[in-house]
Every structure is written in structure tokens, then in C-alpha cells.
Amino acid sequence: MSGTDASAPELPPTQHRILLARRPVGLLTAEDFIFEHDAPLPNLEEGEALMRNVYLSMDATARTWLNRGEGYLPAVEIGEVVRSSSIGQIVATRCDAYEVADLVYSLSGWSEYGICKDDVFTTKLDPDTPLRAMMSVFGATGAAAYFGLLDIGKPQEGETVLVSAAAGATGSLVGQIAKIHGCRVVGFAGSDEKCAWVVEELGFDACINHRAPNLDLVAALKEHCPKRVDVYYDNVGGSILDAALGALAMHGRVVLCGAISAYNDQGRPPGPSNYLNLIARRGRMQGFITLDYWDRFDECFAALRAWADQGKLRWREQLVDGLDNAPDALNMLFTGENTGKVIVQVAPEH
Amino acid sequence: MSGTDASAPELPPTQHRILLARRPVGLLTAEDFIFEHDAPLPNLEEGEALMRNVYLSMDATARTWLNRGEGYLPAVEIGEVVRSSSIGQIVATRCDAYEVADLVYSLSGWSEYGICKDDVFTTKLDPDTPLRAMMSVFGATGAAAYFGLLDIGKPQEGETVLVSAAAGATGSLVGQIAKIHGCRVVGFAGSDEKCAWVVEELGFDACINHRAPNLDLVAALKEHCPKRVDVYYDNVGGSILDAALGALAMHGRVVLCGAISAYNDQGRPPGPSNYLNLIARRGRMQGFITLDYWDRFDECFAALRAWADQGKLRWREQLVDGLDNAPDALNMLFTGENTGKVIVQVAPEH
Numbered sequence: 001m002s003g004t005d006a007s008a009p010e011l012p013p014t015q016h017r018i019l020l021a022r023r024p025v026g027l028l029t030a031e032d033f034i035f036e037h038d039a040p041l042p043n044l045e046e047g048e049a050l051m052r053n054v055y056l057s058m059d060a061t062a063r064t065w066l067n068r069g070e071g072y073l074p075a076v077e078i079g080e081v082v083r084s085s086s087i088g089q090i091v092a093t094r095c096d097a098y099e100v101a102d103l104v105y106s107l108s109g110w111s112e113y114g115i116c117k118d119d120v121f122t123t124k125l126d127p128d129t130p131l132r133a134m135m136s137v138f139g140a141t142g143a144a145a146y147f148g149l150l151d152i153g154k155p156q157e158g159e160t161v162l163v164s165a166a167a168g169a170t171g172s173l174v175g176q177i178a179k180i181h182g183c184r185v186v187g188f189a190g191s192d193e194k195c196a197w198v199v200e201e202l203g204f205d206a207c208i209n210h211r212a213p214n215l216d217l218v219a220a221l222k223e224h225c226p227k228r229v230d231v232y233y234d235n236v237g238g239s240i241l242d243a244a245l246g247a248l249a250m251h252g253r254v255v256l257c258g259a260i261s262a263y264n265d266q267g268r269p270p271g272p273s274n275y276l277n278l279i280a281r282r283g284r285m286q287g288f289i290t291l292d293y294w295d296r297f298d299e300c301f302a303a304l305r306a307w308a309d310q311g312k313l314r315w316r317e318q319l320v321d322g323l324d325n326a327p328d329a330l331n332m333l334f335t336g337e338n339t340g341k342v343i344v345q346v347a348p349e350h
Numbered sequence: 351m352s353g354t355d356a357s358a359p360e361l362p363p364t365q366h367r368i369l370l371a372r373r374p375v376g377l378l379t380a381e382d383f384i385f386e387h388d389a390p391l392p393n394l395e396e397g398e399a400l401m402r403n404v405y406l407s408m409d410a411t412a413r414t415w416l417n418r419g420e421g422y423l424p425a426v427e428i429g430e431v432v433r434s435s436s437i438g439q440i441v442a443t444r445c446d447a448y449e450v451a452d453l454v455y456s457l458s459g460w461s462e463y464g465i466c467k468d469d470v471f472t473t474k475l476d477p478d479t480p481l482r483a484m485m486s487v488f489g490a491t492g493a494a495a496y497f498g499l500l501d502i503g504k505p506q507e508g509e510t511v512l513v514s515a516a517a518g519a520t521g522s523l524v525g526q527i528a529k530i531h532g533c534r535v536v537g538f539a540g541s542d543e544k545c546a547w548v549v550e551e552l553g554f555d556a557c558i559n560h561r562a563p564n565l566d567l568v569a570a571l572k573e574h575c576p577k578r579v580d581v582y583y584d585n586v587g588g589s590i591l592d593a594a595l596g597a598l599a600m601h602g603r604v605v606l607c608g609a610i611s612a613y614n615d616q617g618r619p620p621g622p623s624n625y626l627n628l629i630a631r632r633g634r635m636q637g638f639i640t641l642d643y644w645d646r647f648d649e650c651f652a653a654l655r656a657w658a659d660q661g662k663l664r665w666r667e668q669l670v671d672g673l674d675n676a677p678d679a680l681n682m683l684f685t686g687e688n689t690g691k692v693i694v695q696v697a698p699e700h
Contacts, residue, residue, distance in 0.1 A: 071630040242621065256629050271592065271621025279606050279637030280421040286636075287629035 009091055009100070011050075014038040016323055017111035020076050024066050027334060028327040032066075033082070035324060041113050048115050049093040051104055054349055057085035057135045058320075058329045058342035060235070063263045072289050081109040082326070085140060086346075087131050088114070097122075103129060105139055110326050112346060120294050131349060136169055136315045136341035137308065138301050144257060144290040145173035146300045149233055150181075151293070152255045152286050157182035159230035160249070162221075164240050165260060166207055167194035168333070169315070169341035173304075174233045175204045176313050183231075186224045188240055190336035197339060202314055210240060211336070217243040228252070236260045237269055245274035248281045256287040260334060316340025359441055359450070361400075364388040366673055367461035370426050374416050377684060378677040382416075383432070385674060391463050398465050399443040401454055404699055407435035407485045408670075408679050408692035410585070413613045422639050431459040432676070435490060436696075437481050438464070447472075453479060455489055460676045462696060470644050481699060486519055486665045486691035487658065488651050494607060494640040495523035496650045499583055500531075501643070502605045502636050507532035509580035510599070512571075514590050515610060516557055517544035518683070519665070519691035523654075524583045525554045526663050533581075536574045538590055540686035547689060552664055560590060561686070567593040578602070586610045587619055595624035598631045606637035610684060666690025 017039045024032040044050055065076045065083050076083050086109070090102040097118035098104065103125040108114020116122040125134060135141065148170075155161050161178035165171040166187025175185045175198065187198045187207040195207035206224040209215070221229070221243055228249035234241050237259030245254065262269030278285060293300070307313045318338050320329040323346045332338040367389045374382040394400055415426045415433050426433050436459070440452040447468035448454065453475040458464020466472040475484060485491065498520075505511050511528035515521040516537025525535045525548065537548045537557040545557035556574040559565070571579070571593055578599035584591050587609030595604065612619030628635060643650070657663045668688050670679040673696045682688040 237626070256626070258629070259626055262626065268623040269626060271623040271625055273618040273621040275621050275625070275635070276587070276606070276609055276612070276619060276637075278635065279608070279639065282638055282642060284634060284636040285625070285628065286634040287626075288632055289629065292632060 011041060011091060011113075013041075015041050015112040017109070018082050018323065018326060020066060020078055020080055020082055022078060023068055024063075027331045028063075028066075030327065033327060034079075039111075042115050044092060044094045044115070047095050048117055049090050049095040049098040049104075051086070051088040051106060051108055051114050051116050052091045053086045053088040053108060053112060053114060053346045055087045055131060055135055056110060056323075056326060056329075056344040056346060057087075057140070058326075058333060058338075058344060059085060059140070060258050060260050060263060060333050063330060063334070067263075072291075081111050081114070083107060083109050084326070085135075086114065087125070087134060087139075088347075090116075098124065103127060103131070105134060110323060112323065120291060123297070132317050132319070132341075132343055133315070135343050136317050137173060137313065138304055140290050141169045141341060142173055142304045143293060143297055143300050145170050145177060146304065147290060147293040147296070148255045148257050148288055149174050149177050149231070152288050153231040153233060153253050155181050155183050155231045158184075160184045160186065160225050160227055161231045161233065162186050162188075162225060162229045162244055162247075163233040163235070164188040164210075164244075165235035166198045166202075166204065167339045168235060170257060171233070171235055172198065172202055172315060172340060173313065176202055177307075178231070179203050180307060180312055184225075184227075188236070194339055197316075218246065221247040231255065233257060234259070237262045237272075242270075242272045242274045245272050245277050245283075245285075248277050248283045250281050252281055252283045254278075254283065254285040256285060263334070318342045320344045322346075361391060361441060361463075363391075365391050365462040367431050367459070367463075368673065368676060370416060370428055370430055370432055372428060373418055374413075377681045378413075378416075380677065383677060384429075389461075392465050394442060394444045394465070397445050398467055399440050399445040399448040399454075401436070401438040401456060401458055401464050401466050402441045403436045403438040403458060403462060403464060403696045405437045405481060405485055406460060406673075406676060406679075406694040406696060407437075407490070408676075408683060408688075408694060409435060409490070410608050410610050410613060410683050413680060413684070417613075422641075431461050431464070433457060433459050434676070435485075436464065437475070437484060437489075438697075440466075448474065453477060453481070455484060460673060462673065470641060473647070482667050482669070482691075482693055483665070485693050486667050487523060487663065488654055490640050491519045491691060492523055492654045493643060493647055493650050495520050495527060496654065497640060497643040497646070498605045498607050498638055499524050499527050499581070502638050503581040503583060503603050505531050505533050505581045508534075510534045510536065510575050510577055511581045511583065512536050512538075512575060512579045512594055512597075513583040513585070514538040514560075514594075515585035516548045516552075516554065517689045518585060520607060521583070521585055522548065522552055522665060522690060523663065526552055527657075528581070529553050530657060530662055534575075534577075536571075538586070544689055547666075568596065571597040581605065583607060584609070587612045587622075592620075592622045592624045595622050595627050595633075595635075598627050598633045600631050602631055602633045604628075604633065604635035606635060613684070668692045670694045672696075 106116040238261035456466040588611035
């Protein structure tokens, strides 16, 4: 390895990493990946730094990168390291922006060591940052909740905000931020336990178990959103998006963050049949990408920290140990096993 | 009849009107209506005026009023006069806003005589208004094109604007207004003849015949919208909306005006599967109702008149004679027989 910093720590000759073996169908299986236990460490080009990953963030959007076709980022190609947000420490550098021992939040992937550059995908962290909280609230997850709700949804005091995957990392923050803004907040979650957590711990006004047998979505929304839905923050798509569109209030807004219900499907996702209600209700449905708000992350994290300090924000982390468990950890977002943020620990913090 | 103006013209003892007999399925048939040839003239309550209809406007939205369920207006009930925009002359009045002989644009319905009030549904017209042009361009149709495109779509010079039902009353104006604003304009229309009219007479840059055999929608959009679609003005829904969403440019806007392809269906319309592209492209899909812009109609009509005077706006009217032909005339919007505005003439202008 050439051009590494003189103060760099001893690096192992090889690393462990996970490559995409084929396009997954539905939930991930071990056969979709190549688990390389003796892969070379990457060579650093000028402008690059080597980070040792500590935590990998499990995000639903990462599942879409494994499918064919370009979304807001190119698809991960067969044979490439699986792309993932991560937090780690710089261990070698040929980039002026980073010094050895710096903590960074980047997009280095399912590997022990990854490359980062001085770009929009990489953020240098304060040395005293609590790393897991950085993943679950003071990072991209918190920014998705903050900008999606406030900038796209624009909730007003007294309005009704509905959020799906309410016990998930993003949805749980969305609802709490909406409460802070004086809204009535109703969630969807996938079990009675999750619903209880969302209402009792996070302070939502109500939470609908969307897996309850014989659930009548329309009736449930009517009961819990008697003034209809002013803002719907959508993480799931499918029948819940459709029902929310049907319950939209006049001038209602639908914030499209993701579509967990569709990401595992091979075919095209079902479109929301009730989209025509956007005409009758003069509604707006709008998508966003958290990275577009890069230049306003400071504002977002300052607000989130202030609310956390005031005891107004709670979050949960679900830690999964070991890089090899990353596929199973990502699956948890789709099977609904998780509550809060799923994080894979690749190495000890120190 | 009580309380009519002393100067009122002689009124016939009965009138001809068309009532809804049952909920239509698909295209309208004679059995869906009761053709009453000896119906009473309505009694005027205080605040009401009686208008003698001259022209009825055929609008796709009127088909939705015949279905069950409330949209932006309540459904027409079985046994009620079919609701329709109309232009006519006041023949009796108990409303201070109108005098006998006034010309008005209202929502009186498929009848020789209808009621209008001093409300948002009724506009008093200049005595020298060309009545048919009022239906085709200087009325609700023009306002739908103007506000939908400019207020919701917000096209910028050099952007690509796509519009469906481009040979229809609204679409043909949308495209011309977009050209006036310096956009590349591409249409969808249902025959080669319509496409030729749209390109050669109206000045669109291209027009795709969506009924062409073996049409590859995706390829056609790629060819004619090489920089993708910044604004899509949707009158049809269905597969064209889906393809347009797939071709959306970054920060693209979809203006939902209507969904001709779905209005005749009994079942729920297909939702646009490509809605997820609103995330990847940071797009916005938004509906509107022309009546909401009521307080800005003067601005709109002044602009449309100025463009017409400058020779920048063209339109076509397709006149259908006789109230009894209203169902067939409305069907033309869905079979694609019309080019431009379909108007039913109920009585001579003078």
C-alpha cells in the first residue's frame, strides 16, 4: 500500500468484505452474496482516505441499490462491495480533508475497510460524537425525518400527521418531530408491541397495527384521523399509501420517503389507485432525497440535538454483531423484526 | 311561476331536460338518462335567477359527477338534472346580481332552463362576448390550462413540457401557453390527423399518436423528450401517466388535471406504478381544481385574450346540435372523436 500516512496504525494484510453475487429476489439470502474473508485492502488513490468501519447503517434504500436499474444512485454491480452508510475511523489518508484517527460517516459499504473522499457522501464527525446515536438520529436517518417532514410535508400546528413504519428509525423520529410542532400524530406499525412503544414511549396520539387480522384500513384511518390526513409521511407504499391518499385532507401533502412494501418485489410496485384524490383534495405528493439537504445538515442536527437535550426525542438502536450478519440485519427492515435503528457492528469502537 | 321580473320574456309552460336514470357503466347510453320533454320550469327562490341555456360545455369531469361518491363536487343523484357548465341568458330573476337579458356562464345542467345564483359557479359575461370562444378558451377550459400549467407546473424557459389529450380543448391550450413561455412542447393525441393539427397548426414541437399500433411509449418519450420531462400536464392517467413519470426530469412536476382513461371504468383506476420515480427524481405530483382560482380569473382571461390578439393562441370548436345529443357529445371526449372543444347547442344565440 503506497502513500499512507507515517502515523498510520498497523494494517492487516487482508480484510473481510461482502460482494454482490447476483440480483436478490425478495428477502436477501446467503447465496446473493460472496463473503470474502481474505480480500485485499483497497489501494489509495490521491484524494482518498482509508476508513476502518465500526458500524454499518441498515437502511431500506440500500435494498433498492441491489436491484437492476439506476435510482438516485447507480445500482451496485455484480461483484462489487455492497454499498452501505457506515461510521468508522480514518487509518490511512491521501486526502487533505482527513487525518488518521478522524471519525467519519461515509458510504463505504459492507467491508472492514473502505474508501472515503472529500465529497457529499462523507462527513467528518466530532471526536466526542456518540457513534451509534449518529446513526440513529444525528445522521442521515434524522435528516430524512427532519427535512422530509418539515420541508416537504410542511405540517402546521393542529394538523394531523400520519406516518408509516412508525416504529422504524425514520418514522419514529418523524412522529416525534410532528408532535413537537403541535400536530396530532398517528402511526402505522407492524405489531401491538410496536404500537404500544410508539404511543406510550414516543407520545404518538395513536398507532394502527397494520398486521392486525381483518384490519379495515379505511375505517381505522377514519377513527384515528377524524379530520382526515394533512401530511402523510410514507415509508412503505402499497395499500397503506393508497389508504392514506384516500383519507387525504384538503390541500394534503404526501411525503415520499420510501416504499418498503415494494423494494423486495421483482415486478413493478402497485401504483396508488387513489392518486386521483390529489385532484379532488388539491393534494401534493412529493419525493425527496436526504442528500440534497447536505448544506443544511448543521441546522438539522442542531435542532435534533436541542430536542434530544430537552427530552423530546427518544430513539432505539438494535445492534447486530458481525459483518457476516449484514444481510439478515437488512432483512429485518422488511420482515418488521426491528424496532428503531438497525446497526451492524463490524469492529469495536476503540 | 312567482316573482319573475316584469320585463321578462314570455316563457314556455314546460321545458326539455335530461335527468340521470342510473349510474352509467363505461360510455353513456340512452338508457342511463330520462329525456323529459315536458318538465316544469324551476320555481325561483329568493336569490335565484332563471337562465335559458344556449350552449352546454362538454367536460370530462362531468362524467365523474355521474359516478357514485363525492369528488370535489357531490355526485349527481339519480333523478337529478345532469350537471354541466353552460352559457345562457337570464330570463327571470329574483337575484340582485342579475338582470333579465344578462349573459351568464354557470353550472345549470342539461336543460333548456336552469337556475343560477350569485355564487362561485356563475360568472356574468360582457354582452359582446363571443359565446362559443367563452366556452373553448376564455372560460373554465382556458383557466384549467392556464393555472394548471403556470401555477402548478411552473414551467421555465427551455424546459420540456409534455401534455396528453393534446388535441383536446384543455391540452391544446396548455401546449400553446407552454410554447409562449419558451418551452419545448410534446403532446400525446389519439390519431395522426390530430397529431398533425397539434404540430402544424398549434406549433407543438412533436406529438405522439398514442393509438399507433405497437407504440413503445418509453422509446417514443425518449425520442421526443431527449432531456426528459420537466412538466407533464396529465389529462388521461393510465399508461401515459405512468410512462411520463418514468421519463420525469430531476425536480419534474406532474400536473393532475384529470384522468380520461379512468373515468369510464367501474373499478378503481390503475395507480401509476412509476410514482416511486418521484423519489429518485425529487419530483412533485399535484392536483388542482380550476374553481379554486376563481379570484384570479380576470388575470387569466386578460392573458389569454392578449395572446389570442397576438395570434399566438388557436382553438377549435366542435358544435353538436340539440340537447338530446348531450350524452353522445360527452362520449366523444372518451372515444377520442373530438378535436378541440365539444359544445352542445341547446338554443340559438339570439
